[in-house]
Amino acid sequence: MPRSVDEILQLAPDTASAKAAKGLVVPAKWPNLGATEAVLWGECQGSGSKPYQVQIDQSEPAFRCTCPSRKFPCKHGLALMLLWTQHTARFTQGVELPAWVAEWLASRQKRAEKQEQKVKAAAETPEAPADPQAAAKREAVRQQRMNAGIDELERWLADHVRHGLALLPAQPKVWGEIAARMVDAQLPGLAFRLRQLEWVAGRGHDWPTRLLARFGQLQLLIDAFRRISELPEPVQADVRTALGLATDKTVVVAQGERIADTWRVLGQSVDEEDRLWVRRVWLHGQHSGRRALLLDYAHGTRRFDLSIVTGAALTMSLAFYPSAAPLRALIVDTPQLAPNAKKMPVVTLAAALADLAAAVSANPWQWPQSLLISDGVPTPTQAGWRLRTVAGQQLPLHLPDEAAWPLVAESGGSPITLFGEWNGETLRPLSVWTHDLVWREKADAT
Amino acid sequence: MNLLSELSTQVLIGVERRQPTLPAASGLLGELLIDIANATPVAETQVLRAAGAIGICALAGYQPALSDEAAMAVCPAETRRIPTHRSLISALRHIFDDGPERLRVEALRRLADAGYGMPPRLLIGLLQHGQRSSALRPFMAQAVGQRGRWLADLNPEWRYLAPSSDETPDPQSWETGTLEQRQQFIGWTRRRDPAQARTLLSAAMGEMDARERAKLLETMRMGLSADDEDFVENLLRDRSKEVRQIAASLLAMLPDSRYVQRMIERLTPGLKNERKLLRRKLTLEPPEQFGADWKQDALKENRVQSEALGERAWWLYQIARVLPLAWWEQQTVMSAAELLQWAKGSDWSLALLRAWHEALTRELNAAWAEALLDQLPLKKWKPDLFELIAVLPASRRESHWLRLFEDGAKQLSHGELLARIASSLPLDSPMLSPDFARRALQIIKNNLVQDFARWDYTLRTSLIEFICLFPAEILAEAAEGWPIDQADSHPYVAETAARVLAVVKQRQTLIHQIFPLE
Missing domain, CATH: 1.25.10 (Leucine-rich Repeat Variant)
Known part of the structure; x- marks a missing residue:
């Protein structure tokens, strides 16, 4: 599919790559350029003696380059795509694929087939454990570890309440230590929540209140774990997710609630912790009105499926994870770009907060929540950036100055539609819309 | 969160020191808190459960703060068209x-x-x-x-x-501001009321250190007139050498000043225009002695070590540079070209040429600049050609630039040549003539295929700026014939060419997409 320069640069992992790619859009540096409907390829002269072989499968798009860069896609891939939009005539078309391109395509094809078979097999025959006895034993050991971990955390929380929270800001190491204990107990969700508390303790004048609230929620999670079998099934699922127990994707694909719709990509955020990259993609179903969240992880390098571009509308089916407030979902078929996206929905702050209340009541463990607000004006105040309604309500924005001013320029002091992630205290804007998408969080903003 | 903040204040010091009081609330939350208290025997867990319940209710029932500040003004409706293409x-x-x-x-x-x-x-x-x-x-x-x-x-x-x-800068900044603010203030005043600026400056001179005096005196260049003479002449006796020199250079800008007059008197005895047979012969003898009162006029007796001029030539140069060029013409009844020709043959050529060069740059005298350019190159002395060319009217500059291109500009690469041309033109200068642009570009293109072109790093930026001076009608031509897809051209050259093409395209877009409303 033809892309505009801006759309292509949106795929760049950071601004440096985008800039470097622009500098490579020089046909003389690309002695061999070729294209078919599905694939682009080219050889780019780098600093070495052998040119880099760069190829793009246009359908996803998927990139491959022989350069040693750890960025993905690398500058060569982006440049090749830019060349295709700006110097199409320089690509030879209708020739046979070079061997290196054909090999790559074939290997991709193979992998895709394998994946498909795996999914199919899983859907047909629910995986039976190879050795039921060993599996049961493993499960018992795991359960024991979790129980021990839960007990330990409960004692830890009670100790701190007994001795006082005032001591905690002076002990930055405690969070890592207790988090590590929870990892050992196979409760990574608790570990994650505990690590975050390092940024609560001692920060801001009201930190004791916020810290105590988080402690209290951990206690409720402990309570919920203890009596999990008494809870309704969707709530069980939410508690398990909050504790960090994985739900099998194949089960979600096979049994999850399915919704086929045209999904508008409202925004995406990418965060890194300990070389683990997390991408959250937020979708809005144009007919169903549903909100959905695609969660992807990448280890070591930031490498995600690139077919999802903020602002795009994709026709596809999603399978939702079980939850009392279903949100997280998986794509179960190939997304098709919908040519005529409907207008963005109009949601007042009051309505957005009412939806938020319902979502939190159903599943208090979801973090972060999302908010789409159409009647706010980004406003600089003495205390920082705020999204302000006509009625004078102010939502704190988590936004550096250099990102905030473009929003003010777009709004001109009138309401705009803003989408972002809500952590209970501040809103992190991911995209801004007037009649169309006018701003999105830069890839390397955080 | 008020309920929680009361509770958290208690927990801050720990519940072992003081039994906590659980907060009470009305409605469903209140009932829940009572249930929690009743069902939980341990105080710590009681606190935690209550905090958890209140915390989650606060998350669900979040209400944004209300601002008592006035909302910021809405931007007035746009009166200009906004491009959509x-x-x-x-x-x-x-x-x-x-x-x-x-x-x-x-x-x-x-x-x-x-x-x-x-x-x-x-x-x-x-x-x-x-x-x-x-x-x-x-x-x-x-x-x-x-x-x-x-x-x-x-x-x-x-x-x-x-x-x-x-609008008026704060008058306070003159009294208490930084040097930069004071400079701004006096500059602003000078533009509107030169006499007022002079009065302010003159009153403040006694209180400033040498650096401040020098900096602020520089602002007098703007709108300098005979009215300023007394004030500036006084400064020839300033304690600071720098201030004395600035004062002298200011006085040199006033052809009728007493200072210029004194210089004329110092030079005239040596200048003789004698009739020999049928021809007039012009001779010049520089002073033999450094006059007793010269030092008061900021003339220097001794040369710096690197100075190429001899002692008497040095004195001559300092005096001659102050004299108005018109005075030479009247005195000798000779034109600029004749005078330069004469000077080249005299013993004092270097002193005279340097002095006249300074005078012509001060007076922006195009006739003299043109005449001097015609005498170049000289063996002993290489004035800055671009400064000289910049003194010429726009229509006369291009032929000189072209000569630099065609001579293969020995000391300068093409890149530097273009950079100097561009930097001598204001950012909103009129475009170059199509003929000159074409010729220059052809020379550069021919040069680009040579191997040494890749060492011309300046060309990378200056060629692009040069393209920005091309008139619209030759942009299409300018985009042709670049070695952009020749595999054997050096990547650096190809990159420069690609940048040129991009800028040409951007300029064409500006020209074709921005048009006035019918």
């Missing part, structure tokens, strides 16, 4: 991201002339450019539109755009 917006984005500055100025001027305003999404970038580069500011006022002025009102860093920034 994608290629134009994209070209503008590239122009403001990557430059060069000259192209930015062209874009702003075209937008302003055709009644367009910058699209909001590019405004912040533009305002930030203006913050860094004051050269861009004069061209921004119209193109920023209502939205830009509205933004500038919100951010102190962009106040330079506000109409108020041209």
